Amino acid sequence: MVVLLLVDAFRWDYPSRTTFIQRLAQEGVQGHFIEPFGFVPREAYFGGLTPEQAGYTHLFHHDPEHSPFRINAGLQYLSDRQLYSQSSGLRDKIRDAALPLTTPFGARYLSTLNIPLQLLDQFELSERYAPWEKGRSYTSIFDLLDQQGRPWFQCSWPLSTAIQPHDDTSLTRHCIEQINASHEFAYIHLMDLDWCGHLHGPESLEIAQRIKTTDRCVEALYRHCRKVSGGNLTFLLFGDHGMVTITKSIDLWAELQKTGLSLKHDYLCFLDSTMARFWFRHREARERITALLHTLPGGSVLSESDCQRHHLAGCPAANAELIFLAHPGIVIQPNFFDFSSQCTIHGMHGYDPECRDNQGAFIEHRTDGSRQGSLPCGIRAWELFPLLLDTLKLSHPTPHRVPEVIAPQSTATKSFTLSTEAEPFIREQLSAATKEIVAEIPQARSIYVTGGFGRGEGTVRRTETGYTAVNDYDIGIISPVPVTVDTKALGRRLATRLNLDYVDINLTGPFGTHWENSQLNFDIRHGSQVLWGDPDELRQLPEYDAAHIPVTDGFKLIFNRLAGILTTPLEHHGQHLHVPPEKELYFSYQIIKTLIGLGDSLLIAWGAYDVSYAKKKDRLKELLRGHAEFRPVDIDRILYGYAAKLTADSIDFTACLAHSQHLPALVTRTLQVICGPIVRQPTSSLSLTDCFRLIEMGYAQSCDPRLDNEAVLAALHFQPSAETLVSYRQRLYQLIALLGFTLLTSGSEQTDFWNQLAQLSQLWEETPLPRDFEWNEALCRQRHYLHHWEQFCH
DSSP: OEEEEEETTOBTTGGGGOSHHHHHHHHSEEEEEEOOSSSOOHHHHHHOOOHHHHOOOSSEEEOTTTOTTGGGGGGGGSOHHHHTOOOHHHHHHHHHHHGGGSOHHHHTTOOOTTOOGGGGGGEEESOOSOTTSTTOSSOOHHHHHHHTTOOEEEEOTTGGGGSSSOSHHHHHHHHHHHOOTTOSEEEEEEOHHHHHHHHHOTTSHHHHHHHHHHHHHHHHHHHHHHHHTTTOOEEEEEOSOOOEEOOEEEOHHHHHHTTOOOBTTTEEEEEOSSEEEEEESSHHHHHHHHHHHHHOTTEEEOOHHHHHHTTOTTSOTTTOSEEEEEOTTEEESSOSSOOOSSOOOSEEOOSOTTOGGGOEEEEEEETTOOOOEEEEEEEEGGGHHHHHHHHHTOOOSSOOOOOOOBOOOOOOSOOSBSOTTTHHHHHHHHHHHHHHHHHHOTTOOEEEEEHHHHHTOBOEEEETTEEEESSEEEEEEEOSSOOOSOHHHHHHHHHHHHTOSEEEEEEEOOOOTTSOOOHHHHHHHHSOEEEEEOTTGGGGSOOOOGGGSOHHHHHHHHHHHHHHHHTSOOEEETTEEEOOGGGHHHHHHHHHHHHHHHHHHHHHHHTOOOSOHHHHHHHHHHHGGGOTTSOHHHHHHHHHHHHHHHOGGGOOHHHHHHHHTTHHHHHHHHHHHHHHHHHTOOGGGOOHHHHHHHHHHHHHHHSOHHHHHHHHHHHOSSOOOOOTTSOHHHHHHHHHHHHHHHHHOOHHHHHHHHHHHHHHGGGTOSSOOOSSOOHHHHHHHHHHHHHHHHHHTO
C-alpha cells in the first residue's frame, strides 16, 4: 500500500517539533517540499505538470465567456455601496444562481469570496474537475490505477468538508474506518495546521499545540495503514507549503484608486493575499499600473526571467498579463479573500517558492527500509508524480525523473558547535567547567549551557593547541537551596583557566510553569543543553512560543549589546576612535553581537524569533526585503553578524570597524520599524528621541518604574533628580546608546549625539557635560555608565 498524506501547511521545520513524525523522518527520507507558484497544485501532484503545463496558477482565471457568474453581468449597474457589499445574503443568492453553470466538483467550493461584485462575471474556476474525474486534459495517477483495476481511496478538500465536525481528528477517524486491505493507494488531506497558522502565526503556542495533535493523527493513520497492508507500506507525508510570519500589510487597492483608471473599463485585477494579477484593456492602463507597482514598497513585478524561473512563461494570458508578488511577510490588505481594511491574520503562504519558510516538509518512509537519506535540493511538487509512478510501479508515456536521495549521515549526539574538528576541544572545556562548578556548588541539581553552544552553533577559533570558544560560555546552574558562592568570581576564574573573555554563570532555583515568557527563558527552554544532572530539567519550563516574547525584550537586547561595545577599552588618536590591537577580536565580536541583536529584536517584534542563528539569518534575509527602511546594504550588514557568528573564520576587524560606524543609523532604523506600528505612524516620522520615549512608555506599562527605581537607587551612590515617572534603568540604557553613537561617529554627527547625550544626562549626572565634545570626558562617562550598567542591568 502507498499512502500520500498531505498535511496542509506542515512547514519544513515542523518535524523537529514532533515525536512520531520525526522518528519516521529519521528512519526514511526527508527534505524540503517546494510548492509550485500560486495556489493550484493538484495537477503537479497527480499529473507531474508544471504551472505552464497546467495552464493556471490560481483559484480563478480571466474567462468571462465561461464564468459561472456570467448570469450576474448586470451587477455592474448596482450602486458603489452594493458593488462592494460583503452582505452574505446577496452573495449567497449570487452563488446559488451560479451553481448550475459549473461542474459538480467546482460546485463543492464555488464562492464569490470577497471579489467586488462588478468583477464576478469576469472570472472562471481554474480547477473544474478533480484529479480522479473525467474531463481533465492530463492523465493522473488515479487514471493509471483505474486502467489496471487497482482500488484507491481519497479523503481531501473540498469533498471532505462533508465530514463533520470538519477537523483533523474527525478526518483521521473517517479514514481509519474506510481504508482497508484492498486499497493499493490512499490520498489523505489534513487541514488544521493551515487555518491555525493563518490565525495565530507559525511561531505561536497554538500552532505548537496543533502540531502535537497532528503528530497523533499521523501516528494513528500510519499504524492503521501498516496493519491493513500486512506491513508492506510506503508512507509519503508532505506539507504542500509552509507558513511565513506576517510583518506588515500594504493597501494596493487604495493605490490603484489613485491611478485615475476605471476598474473593468480600463483594467481588471484579482488581489490575492500575497500577489496581484492584472489584465489590461489598453496600453496606457498597463503603463500606469506597471509604473505604480514598480514604486510600491513591499513587493515587485515578476520579470521575464522570474516567469521562466517559476515556470510561468507558457501560461495563457487568461492566467495573468502581469503579476505583482509581495515580499515574504507582506500581505495585500484588503484582498479578494478578506476585504477588510485591517489585517487580522498572523501567518501566510503563497510567496516565492524559494522562500525557506514558505516551503513544506517532505518525509518518505518505507517499511522495508529500501530508501533512506535526504533530498539535498528538496522535492518540487511535480516531482511527486514520478515518485508515485515508481513506487506504484506504473508506466507513463512521458519520462520522469525520481528525485535523487543521498545516503544518511551518522546521527551522533547533539553537538555544541558546527565544527567537527573543534567539537572535542569544546566538550573538554565544558566538561572541565562543569567539574569545577560541581565541586564549588555541591547543592547544584543541574547544570546547562545556553547561548550559541547550547544551540549547537557555538563560535570557535583556532589556537596553537587546538580550538577554543570565542568570547564566552553562558552556563546556568539550578539549585533547590540557596547558594552563597560568588558566581561572578567563579566565572572569572573559569574564564582565566579556559583563556576566555567571560564565563557568565546564571544561578536560579528550580524551573517551573510560573516562569514567564521572555527571550532569556525562551532560549533556555529551546536552545540549551544539560551538561550535568537531570536530562529533562529544561522541560520543567513552559513550552514558550516566539509569538509572545515581549517586545521590550528586544529593546533591552539592543541596549545591552551597545553596552557590550563600550566594555572594550577604547582610546582615541586625534579625532578618531582607536581599538588597541590586543582588543580587536573582542571589539569585533561585540559588533557582531550587536548586529545580531538588531536582527533578533526585529524578529521578536514580528513574533518570528528562533534560537537558531542559521534559521534567523535565512528568515531575516526574506522578511527584511519587505521593509524599505532597510537598504540592501543595511540588510547585508545585519546578515553579516549572523554569518560571522556561524563561521568565526570570517570575523574581520576591518569589516567590523566599518560596520560599527553605521550602527547609529542601523539602530535608529530598527527602533523606527519596531515602534512605528505601535503608534500607527510612518516609521520615517519617528526620531530617535521619539523611539526612546515610546520605549519608556512601553516599559512603564509592563512594570511600575517607581518600584524599579528603588532597586536602582539602592545601587547608586548619589541621588538623581526626582523624576519618579521616568525609569532610571531605561534612562541609563539610552545614555549608553547615545554615548556609543558619539564614540563611533565623527564630525557633525558626533556633535549631534553629544548634544543629545548632554540633554538626556541631566537626570544622571552630578555635574553637566561640557557643551563641546571632549574625548577625555566621553571616555570618563564610558567608565561611569558601565559601572552602573554592570550593577543593575547586566
